[in-house]
Amino acid sequence: MKIIGTGSAIPKKIVTNDMLSEFLDTSDAWIYPRTGIKYRHVISDEKLEDLAAEAAVKALENAGMKAEDLDFIICSNVVNEYVTPSLSCIIQGAIGATCPCLDINCACAGFMYALDIAEAHYKAGSVKNVLIVCAEEPTRMTSWKDRNVCVLFGDGAGAAVLTEGDNIKGIKLSAASATDKLYQIRTLEPTPYITKEEQNISLQMRGQDVFKFAVKASTGDIRYLLDKLGMKPDEIGHYLLHQANVRIINSIKEFLEQPDEKFPTNVETHGNSSSASCPILLDECNRKGILKRGETIALSAFGAGFISGAVIMEW
Ligand code: UT7
Numbered sequence: 001m002k003i004i005g006t007g008s009a010i011p012k013k014i015v016t017n018d019m020l021s022e023f024l025d026t027s028d029a030w031i032y033p034r035t036g037i038k039y040r041h042v043i044s045d046e047k048l049e050d051l052a053a054e055a056a057v058k059a060l061e062n063a064g065m066k067a068e069d070l071d072f073i074i075c076s077n078v079v080n081e082y083v084t085p086s087l088s089c090i091i092q093g094a095i096g097a098t099c100p101c102l103d104i105n106c107a108c109a110g111f112m113y114a115l116d117i118a119e120a121h122y123k124a125g126s127v128k129n130v131l132i133v134c135a136e137e138p139t140r141m142t143s144w145k146d147r148n149v150c151v152l153f154g155d156g157a158g159a160a161v162l163t164e165g166d167n168i169k170g171i172k173l174s175a176a177s178a179t180d181k182l183y184q185i186r187t188l189e190p191t192p193y194i195t196k197e198e199q200n201i202s203l204q205m206r207g208q209d210v211f212k213f214a215v216k217a218s219t220g221d222i223r224y225l226l227d228k229l230g231m232k233p234d235e236i237g238h239y240l241l242h243q244a245n246v247r248i249i250n251s252i253k254e255f256l257e258q259p260d261e262k263f264p265t266n267v268e269t270h271g272n273s274s275s276a277s278c279p280i281l282l283d284e285c286n287r288k289g290i291l292k293r294g295e296t297i298a299l300s301a302f303g304a305g306f307i308s309g310a311v312i313m314e315w
Helices: 028-035 048-063 087-095 107-124 207-229 246-256 274-288
Strands: 002-009 013-016 039-042 072-076 101-104 130-136 156-163 168-175 182-185 201-205 238-241 296-303 307-314
Touching: 002 048, 002 274, 002 307, 028 246, 048 087, 048 130, 048 156, 048 274, 072 087, 072 107, 087 101, 087 130, 101 107, 107 130, 107 156, 107 168, 107 274, 107 296, 107 307, 130 274, 156 274, 168 207, 207 246, 207 296, 207 307, 238 246, 238 274, 274 296
Parallel strands: 072 101, 072 130, 238 296
Antiparallel strands: 002 156, 013 039, 130 156, 168 307, 182 201, 296 307
16 A cells, blocks of 8 residues: 555644643743653644544545545544544544544554554455544643643644555554553443442553653664664655654664654644654655655654554655
């Protein structure tokens, strides 16, 4: 398969580090040097499904494809207002598609997992055109009284349209259960029969454990793929990494011994938008003409689970 169109949609509300310090014991002087984040876009009056549909429509326009020509929609999402139906079904209706739909929750690595699922469908010969949408509102998972986590996240949606081709060179996925390091728990509807204790816990994170996992998993996945393909890090034109923290990106860059210009970032202006982060960055790079047709690019992300994924592909 190959990617022939990208799109993204971002909430209009911009929240700067200084705005956070109006109600939290935090500051730009703490946030910016530790994360690289200057501001993030946060959902206010928008609905995530509308942002998801907007990103999808832009990706279809960019690909020159009609929604009715889609054979499959995969949506990566951790949280949205609907428990059911799936976000992919909501997107399908909004854009006027008629194909089967599937939601996945692979935290921040959702775009890589979605690409892997799509690739399996292409190999099975069951699809021609696939839409992937990663739509996330992690700002609704965190407590806005907890400075450890709420300062890190932003919302948005990124999409990609795929068609037949042989541009995927390799995909590496991983999962290593660590449910106490990064998690959120929500209570479900009560029943007369529930006897266990249940609680609502906003997003919790052991930041330094996540940091170490992120660097290890991302460099490990990329190196695994490079070795398997008999390639050197120099042969990758651009590395599009999950935008969680600029220090994580810098550590991965040092491990791979690659120059700054190969690592486009947008964490400064978006924060961490979970699985939407990679496709939003991909769309920005695509529209700015940063990626040259035919160059080899690497995508890599990591997140709650722990889970990680990397893809090496020809652009
Ligand atoms: O998609 C994956 C999701 N998550 C990530 O990728 C996050 C990975 N981890 C990180 O990015 C970093 O670990 C953080 C940015 C979360 C934290 O940076 P750190 O250098 O690891 O800081 P720390 O955890 O060592 O915290 C240092 C201090 C603590 O105070 P004490 O205990 O030393 O007195 C925190 O309470 O900074 C305090 N702190 C804050 N201070 C001001 C934590 N958050 C804040 C804040 N403002 N927002």
